[in-house]
Amino acid sequence: METESKEKTNALISRRNFLKAGGGVAFAVAAYALLPELPVADGNAPGKGELVEQKIFAWVHLRTDGRITIYNPAAEMGQGSMTALPIILAEEMDADWSRVRIEHSPIEPQVYGRPGFGGGASMITVGSRAVSGYFDGLRIAGAQVRQMLLSNVAGKWKVPVAELTTEPSVVVHKASNRKISYGDIAEFMEIPESSPSVSLDQLKDPKDFRLIGNENVPRFDIPAKTNGSAQYSIDVRLPNMVYGVITRSPVYGSKPRLLNEKMIRSTAGILDVVVLEHGIGLIAETIEIALKAKDKLVIDWSEGAKAETHNSEMAPEEYERIAVDRNARGSSIESTGNVASAMKAAARTFSADYLNDHIYHAQMEPLNAVVSVAENGKSAEVWAGSQAHDSARASVAQALDLEIAQVKYNPQYLGGGFGRRSTSDYVVEAAELARVVKRPLKLIWTREDDIAYGMFRPMSLQRMEAGVDKTGNITAWKHTIVGTGSRLLASGARNDFYTFPNQEIELRSVDHGIRTKHWRGVAHGPNKFAIEAFIDEIAVVQKVDPYEFRRRHMKEFPRALNVLDTVAMMSDWKAKPKPGRAKGMAFGERSGSLCAGVCEISIIDGKIRVHHFWAALDAGIVVQPDNVIAQTEGCILMGLSSVLYESITIRNGRVIQSNFDDYQLLRMKDVPDSIDIKIIPSTEKPTGVGEAGLPVVGGAVANAFAALTGKRIRHMPFTADKVSRLLKESE
Amino acid sequence: MAKFAFNLNGKKVSVEADPDTPLLWVLREKLGLTGPKYSCGIAVCGACAVHVNGEAAPSCNTPIMLIEGRNVTTIEGLSEDGSHPLQEAWIEEQVPQCGYCQSGMIMFAASLLNKNKKPNREEIAEGMNRVVCRCGTYLRVRKAIEKVIADNE
Known part of the structure; x- marks a missing residue:
């Protein structure tokens, strides 16, 4: 099915031109045929009649009045890609930003994708990769547009292209003192059969950037997010629309048997009852009828699902056994040198275990989607907020036995993603219910559904062992990760910016049969916490300043060292904190970006209180500095929330927490007095910023706690209970 | 019904x-x-x-x-054209990220300022504590409210 659809897309886009760019693929497409399919975001969208006259480029629509529409291929979940990606293109196009408007691109990965994990083109928005993944391609696309504008003017004025320059949205011929606006060029513009070739070395010198790195370019989506007009899929209302809800397996894998179907069906306003593999779906005329009936469902759930065996409170004991089991063999993440002999030769050895609980995404918009299936079942339309609009579209097509081209897809803003929305289960569910009712259907997960059937960042145990030589430097490093979720536990375990000559990093997986998922930063949170807290322990026991101790092992990595030194300076690391306060430091890399953080804490009413947080970030070229600061503030606050409060308990496979009353999140009262962030200036290629600030939080807080109390807090979250237990313990 | x-x-x-x-x-x-x-x-x-x-x-x-x-x-x-001082401050300070909680944030902030023209930090924290933001925009929420307070002086 997918192949057929690809062929269709190929036929549709006859002038496709792939350009190799920096190991990736940039797409420069004259896509006249695609544009009428564009989602109509507002009344200003072009009508079909206008399209014939206008010259169109797949990424850009330039109108004769000078307005420029740039299409954003990434999901907008709050991270700002919807603005950052068009800025990159507009920079090389030399577009007047005040005339640019942004729309979601069509969901066509062959045109708008970036090189995906499997080699194919993908539109998935994950791992903080939108800017880094599209950077070269969008610059080239922008430069191609500019090149086409220049050659059209050169032809018209009969001057060499080389004599032409641009100012924002204006082509200039200095020799004859002539200027023409992009809009005016659109009046006579001819788009060549094949796009002009532009190579990376023909692009702007970063010092000439007008938009990239400009602190005064605001985010496009923000005004609509201050007046209620920004549209999320949960806001979609369609004529004749009905509502869907589903009660899902309380233990993952158990199957439902509805015991009171007759009673439910006879409820006024209930249109249908749909038995699914993993739950009972209800379709109703109104959301309130659906929710009331949902409360009345009596379901017998099958027993014997694997997840029933999981009890998160008991799991650490099992993990400890596995961690010390000499016969256990996991998968190797890193193996350098000879750890066993280095441990033997060590002047001193250290070991400690660190733990983290399951945690929940808690995106503020509960999962939902709107799907409409045609009366004849031959086409469908979807409105969804997904981190993978392309696979959501393909999954709906598959669920409805349709071709991808038969599914019209309208990407919406996401009320938070954090990794949860890269799986499209909720969009497929909406399609499954909509197919039954043949009316537009809005499926809403209640918050309770969203938690009970959540996909969690998995709990894990990190057994850390190290040996130091006579000078106190780490020569042997062994990190054993035990937990569920397999590769979800691996990210961030490597030490790419410390020199540890002998290393073994190993993952020992236990399958609990529960739902686990990427969560902002994936395993960087747990792994960097363990690594950075352990380094701190080794330093402090040896009476070495933890900052100096890190520096010693970071000598070979000047960029990392600079980040560390910067945060030390920002936080006045060497200065003695006020009585009752202490500082802690941590370093981490994520998606290519380097971040170091310092926090200052105290303990107030038995709770850890974070007063200040400083962070330095090297993310290469930064497209939107203010947004990068906002992302880093967000990372630190979401990190603090997870480190101080968040925990999901699973007993016999059932999630114990049910809503935000028993799953505590950080609130305004917990916000530090200040968070200072410094972006290191750079002309290196951009790296990810959506997660980079988060992994340092656990280590920084734990290390500050140790500096303040002399006690090591080794199990996230650092709740008041744990703090009080630790403080009561005798030395 | x-x-x-x-x-x-x-x-x-x-x-x-x-x-x-x-x-x-x-x-x-x-x-x-x-x-x-x-x-x-x-x-x-x-x-x-x-x-x-x-x-x-x-x-x-x-x-x-x-x-x-x-x-x-x-x-x-709240305003006819999104021009309530809080809405303008929200844009000025580039507060929203995903934006989903922001209607709630702004409505609570407006209510707070209706009752108390010049809340201090603790009062802002108290008044805004009922709204959860998962993206972590709290700092900018606070900054935007403090901007409106300063502009009123």
Whole structure:
């Protein structure tokens, strides 16, 4: 099915031109045929009649009045890609930003994708990769547009292209003192059969950037997010629309048997009852009828699902056994040198275990989607907020036995993603219910559904062992990760910016049969916490300043060292904190970006209180500095929330927490007095910023706690209970 | 089903609904005002906040029968054109990220400033503590509120 659809897309886009760019693929497409399919975001969208006259480029629509529409291929979940990606293109196009408007691109990965994990083109928005993944391609696309504008003017004025320059949205011929606006060029513009070739070395010198790195370019989506007009899929209302809800397996894998179907069906306003593999779906005329009936469902759930065996409170004991089991063999993440002999030769050895609980995404918009299936079942339309609009579209097509081209897809803003929305289960569910009712259907997960059937960042145990030589430097490093979720536990375990000559990093997986998922930063949170807290322990026991101790092992990595030194300076690391306060430091890399953080804490009413947080970030070229600061503030606050409060308990496979009353999140009262962030200036290629600030939080807080109390807090979250237990313990 | 009449963003409206239908569903699904958001459904996260008789209140578990005859303002009615000083400060400080909680944030902030023209940090924290933001925009929320306070001086 997918192949057929690809062929269709190929036929549709006859002038496709792939350009190799920096190991990736940039797409420069004259896509006249695609544009009428564009989602109509507002009344200003072009009508079909206008399209014939206008010259169109797949990424850009330039109108004769000078307005420029740039299409954003990434999901907008709050991270700002919807603005950052068009800025990159507009920079090389030399577009007047005040005339640019942004729309979601069509969901066509062959045109708008970036090189995906499997080699194919993908539109998935994950791992903080939108800017880094599209950077070269969008610059080239922008430069191609500019090149086409220049050659059209050169032809018209009969001057060499080389004599032409641009100012924002204006082509200039200095020799004859002539200027023409992009809009005016659109009046006579001819788009060549094949796009002009532009190579990376023909692009702007970063010092000439007008938009990239400009602190005064605001985010496009923000005004609509201050007046209620920004549209999320949960806001979609369609004529004749009905509502869907589903009660899902309380233990993952158990199957439902509805015991009171007759009673439910006879409820006024209930249109249908749909038995699914993993739950009972209800379709109703109104959301309130659906929710009331949902409360009345009596379901017998099958027993014997694997997840029933999981009890998160008991799991650490099992993990400890596995961690010390000499016969256990996991998968190797890193193996350098000879750890066993280095441990033997060590002047001193250290070991400690660190733990983290399951945690929940808690995106503020509960999962939902709107799907409409045609009366004849031959086409469908979807409105969804997904981190993978392309696979959501393909999954709906598959669920409805349709071709991808038969599914019209309208990407919406996401009320938070954090990794949860890269799986499209909720969009497929909406399609499954909509197919039954043949009316537009809005499926809403209640918050309770969203938690009970959540996909969690998995709990894990990190057994850390190290040996130091006579000078106190780490020569042997062994990190054993035990937990569920397999590769979800691996990210961030490597030490790419410390020199540890002998290393073994190993993952020992236990399958609990529960739902686990990427969560902002994936395993960087747990792994960097363990690594950075352990380094701190080794330093402090040896009476070495933890900052100096890190520096010693970071000598070979000047960029990392600079980040560390910067945060030390920002936080006045060497200065003695006020009585009752202490500082802690941590370093981490994520998606290519380097971040170091310092926090200052105290303990107030038995709770850890974070007063200040400083962070330095090297993310290469930064497209939107203010947004990068906002992302880093967000990372630190979401990190603090997870480190101080968040925990999901699973007993016999059932999630114990049910809503935000028993799953505590950080609130305004917990916000530090200040968070200072410094972006290191750079002309290196951009790296990810959506997660980079988060992994340092656990280590920084734990290390500050140790500096303040002399006690090591080794199990996230650092709740008041744990703090009080630790403080009561005798030395 | 019964009929309920109330003032919504300065206009009289009347809706038919079961008396226990939450105000939020009436606003969003019957009247098409989707600024207030559904998030927790139990009045602990603030995303659904509106003003009832001038005071910020969650709408997700307030039955419509209690709204009869009252004045309800949603984010759509806070200003005619998005020019409330808080809305402008929100843009100036580039507060929203995903944006889903921001209607609730702004409605709570407006209510706070209605009651107290010059709240200090503790009072801001107290007044805004009912709204959860998962993206972590709290710092900028605070900055935007403090900007409005400073501009008023």
